[in-house]
Amino acid sequence: MSQLRARFDLPLSTFRLNVDLDVPISGITAIFGPSGSGKTTLLRCLAGLERAPHGFMQFGEEVWQDESLGLCLPLHSRPIGYVFQEPRLFPHYDVRANLLYGYQRIPVNERRIVLEQVVEILGIGHLLNRRIHKLSGGEQQRVAIGRALLTSPKLLLLDEPLASLDIQRKQEVLPFIHRLHEHLHIPVVYVSHGLTEILQLAGRVILLNEGHVIGTGALNEVFTTVSFRGQLGPHRIGAILDARVISHDPPYGLTQLTFKSHSLFVPLQPVAVGQAVRVHIFSNDVSLVLGKMDVPTSILNILEATVVEIRELNQSSVDVVLDIGAPLVASITRKSLMALGLKPGQHLFAHIKAVALNEELMD
Amino acid sequence: MTDVDLNALWITLQLATTTVIVLLIVGTPLAWWLAHTRSRVRPIVEALVALPLVLPPTVLGFYFLIVLGPSGPLGQLINLNLAFTFTGLVIASVLYSMPFVIQPLQGAFEAAGRSPLEAAWSLRASKLDAFLTVISPIALRGYISAIVLGFAHTIGEFGVVLMVGGSIPGQTRVLSTTIFEHVEAMEYGQAHAIAAVLLTFSFLVLLAVYVVNRRFPIHVS
Numbered sequence: 001m002s003q004l005r006a007r008f009d010l011p012l013s014t015f016r017l018n019v020d021l022d023v024p025i026s027g028i029t030a031i032f033g034p035s036g037s038g039k040t041t042l043l044r045c046l047a048g049l050e051r052a053p054h055g056f057m058q059f060g061e062e063v064w065q066d067e068s069l070g071l072c073l074p075l076h077s078r079p080i081g082y083v084f085q086e087p088r089l090f091p092h093y094d095v096r097a098n099l100l101y102g103y104q105r106i107p108v109n110e111r112r113i114v115l116e117q118v119v120e121i122l123g124i125g126h127l128l129n130r131r132i133h134k135l136s137g138g139e140q141q142r143v144a145i146g147r148a149l150l151t152s153p154k155l156l157l158l159d160e161p162l163a164s165l166d167i168q169r170k171q172e173v174l175p176f177i178h179r180l181h182e183h184l185h186i187p188v189v190y191v192s193h194g195l196t197e198i199l200q201l202a203g204r205v206i207l208l209n210e211g212h213v214i215g216t217g218a219l220n221e222v223f224t225t226v227s228f229r230g231q232l233g234p235h236r237i238g239a240i241l242d243a244r245v246i247s248h249d250p251p252y253g254l255t256q257l258t259f260k261s262h263s264l265f266v267p268l269q270p271v272a273v274g275q276a277v278r279v280h281i282f283s284n285d286v287s288l289v290l291g292k293m294d295v296p297t298s299i300l301n302i303l304e305a306t307v308v309e310i311r312e313l314n315q316s317s318v319d320v321v322l323d324i325g326a327p328l329v330a331s332i333t334r335k336s337l338m339a340l341g342l343k344p345g346q347h348l349f350a351h352i353k354a355v356a357l358n359e360e361l362m363d
Numbered sequence: 364m365t366d367v368d369l370n371a372l373w374i375t376l377q378l379a380t381t382t383v384i385v386l387l388i389v390g391t392p393l394a395w396w397l398a399h400t401r402s403r404v405r406p407i408v409e410a411l412v413a414l415p416l417v418l419p420p421t422v423l424g425f426y427f428l429i430v431l432g433p434s435g436p437l438g439q440l441i442n443l444n445l446a447f448t449f450t451g452l453v454i455a456s457v458l459y460s461m462p463f464v465i466q467p468l469q470g471a472f473e474a475a476g477r478s479p480l481e482a483a484w485s486l487r488a489s490k491l492d493a494f495l496t497v498i499s500p501i502a503l504r505g506y507i508s509a510i511v512l513g514f515a516h517t518i519g520e521f522g523v524v525l526m527v528g529g530s531i532p533g534q535t536r537v538l539s540t541t542i543f544e545h546v547e548a549m550e551y552g553q554a555h556a557i558a559a560v561l562l563t564f565s566f567l568v569l570l571a572v573y574v575v576n577r578r579f580p581i582h583v584s
Contacts (some may be wrong), residue, residue: 102486
């Protein structure tokens with residue numbers, strides 16, 4: 001795991017990008033925020049494509065920018081892979097030449113990733129001899145990712161690589177991004193304003209709003225921390241859980257998942273037993289019951305939980321933060337809070353009305 | 364054609380080729396700068412480059428004669444007289460044909476934009492490497508237009524070469540001034556021959572450019 005330290009202060013059209021980051025970078029880290037919040041500019045600063053006057057940036061042991069010393073490495077001297085919003089493939093080369101463009105420009109002893117690997121992971125073997133203009137948008141973006149990977153980067157920066165694709169094409173590229181992180185162990189920083197992508201891909205998140213970092217940390221912690229709710233707009237995520245498929249029940253159209261010691265039922269999924277899936281729960285879909293009910297209930301998913309804290313939301317509602325082995329937030333009415341007399345440390349049961357798999361959450 | 368006429372053809376080709384080569388070397392960085400700079404002096408430079416498009420060639424020729432001649436700055440400082448020499452013709456032609464090379468290149472660089480450049484940098488290409496391997500091929504049509512227009516325009520110039528070169532046979536007499544000399548001497552047959560050569564050449568060159576552009580389109584997606 002490498003530490004990323006970065007300080008940038010740069011005027012943008014209507015506000016300043018002003019960030020001071022000191023975050024561990026491993027797996028996929030998302031830079032998430034509304035359109036126009038400065039995400040792309042931040043990524044371009046990290047790459048050295050924008051130069052903040054008093055900027056500083058260090059990745060692991062390597063300092064790439066320190067304006068107090070007048071140092072700012074140009075992009076071609078940084079071991080970074082960069083994938084832009086548009087594929088930006090070179091039209092005068094075929095797919096193979098595009099893939100090898102960067103590969104041929106790094107020293108032989110730094111070539112950790114080879115063409116065969118990238119072709120395999122991205123599923124682009126049949127495209128190698130094609131001209132660029134014969135490819136679909138999704139295929140072009142996969143080639144662009146492959147081209148960046150073949151420079152064996154220490155850090156891969158992705159700037160909304162799915163933004164120019166329709167939903168179907170997105171689903172065509174997303175699994176590949178997931179796989180490349182698993183197979184090649186290159187840390188990825190992924191810019192997006194699409195909650196779907198973030199929930200599917202990211203392990204950690206940097207929340208950005210109007211040029212300021214308003215939160216960093218593990219995905220489920222950041223998204224379930226109530227103070228970010230205002231900035232996240234209508235997305236009221238109660239929990240993000242990495243669960244595993246343990247069985248299917250086709251007659252009832254259900255798939256059973258396990259998370260820690262809990263069991264969850266979701267609509268039947270075309271996913272093999274034993275495979276990991278990420279699910280999320282909206283906080284409005286969680287209701288709280290003090291004891292295990294003796295009377296039958298239609299609710300399938302009942303989780304044992306401990307109250308961690310109670311946070312004010314607005315006049316009629318509160319958010320109750322629960323611990324189920326991961327944070328789970330329940331939005332309930334203030335009246336219910338009073339009626340149940342909830343206090344931190346209290347044990348109770350959370351009834352989950354719906355568990356969404358991330359594929360279902362399309363924005 | 365007489366020997367003097369053939370010699371004029373040879374000088375014309377030499378002049379046009381030299382002019383285009385000089386213009387590509389000087390014009391590429393200048394066009395690149397014009398395409399990407401945010402400097403306030405850009406419109407001034409653009410206007411200066413475009414001047415030969417609107418000025419009467421005799422005006423340019425007149426100034427060249429003064430600057431390049433024996434009483435000009437070069438003549439005064441290092442006793443160098445370039446008026447009525449081939450070198451003087453090249454200098455005058457470079458400035459006179461400059462917009463025909465700069466403008467297609469600038470347009471091509473602007474159309475290519477910064478995007479492919481940034482992509483090349485992200486793939487470890489240095490600035491020069493990125494320019495040579497990515498921008499130049501993408502701007503290939505701009506280069507073809509620049510070369511053809513610069514070449515053809517230099518061949519077609521008359522007023523400037525007459526004033527700066529003086530149409531000295533074997534030294535600065537080019538095809539366009541040769542036609543003028545023949546007409547002056549009432550040698551219409553020889554004027555016809557050279558005029559036909561120029562007409563055919565110009566047409567064939569332009570035709571070739573259009574065919575090449577149509578047959579081998581450069582796909583920029």
